[in-house]
Amino acid sequence: MAGIHLLDIEAAINWWRRRSPSPDGINACAEVQALAEVYALMVYERREEQEEDAMTAEALMAWLDWYASTPDAPCIAICSTSQGDEVCKGCGRSFDEVQHWPRMTPAEKRATWRRITLQGTAWRFNRYAERAAPAPAEPPPRD
Template sequence: MAGIHITDIEAAINWWRHRQPSPDGVTLSAPLRALAQVYALLVYYHETLCDEHGMPAAARQAWLDWYASTPDAPCIAICSTTQGDAVCKGCGRTFDEVQHWPSMTPADKRQTWHRITREGTAWRFNRYADRVRPDAPPPPLGAR
């Protein structure tokens, strides 16, 4: 089952709270209400994954809007799967994940992101972490 992790629902809620803050501290925007309902059910049933295709349409659209604001691929342009590695040293994805990334669903992509982040062994998390920081200055001309 392609599932959306509860932490992604939380991230989407926080993204929408920043985009459409409550005018009175109580009232929620429609996307927030939709996501809050899904989040509450996950908590109530002690679940960590929500079925991507079973979400109410408004919640799924709110989540997809947040998802569109996130980086798509974990690639840092150092791909060792092209050299025969089963798992890329640069991004941490498996050969199959790299090959099928364009056809994967958003939930499948997020599951991959969660796994490689949890493992934290790819170069994107240590050796070349500065490549993925949005505020990182460009490298000096001699370093390119």
């Protein structure tokens, strides 16, 4: 079983802070409090991952609510594993990850997302990035 990375806990805390801001600038919502306890212990114990089954029900539900707001699959509909590649050129997942994605836990999916994002070699991170970038500004016409 994959653990939940510290950065995902942090992202979930920040998502909840935006979603349910503190009414007085001091007290946080219950979801932030539950996740902050997990986060603080991870930092204190210098751990990068937290097992799902070791979290309180409140913290896990808060994390799962954040997780539901994230993109599910990294697929860009160019699957080279269907052509025999062990690692998909489009999304960066292994053949097994592509095949077992529907059965993976949220933490396993996020671990896969983290790995392929850090690697940054799949087409989803480079080949098509230039298409999404704004066009360079045209120089002003010369008189």
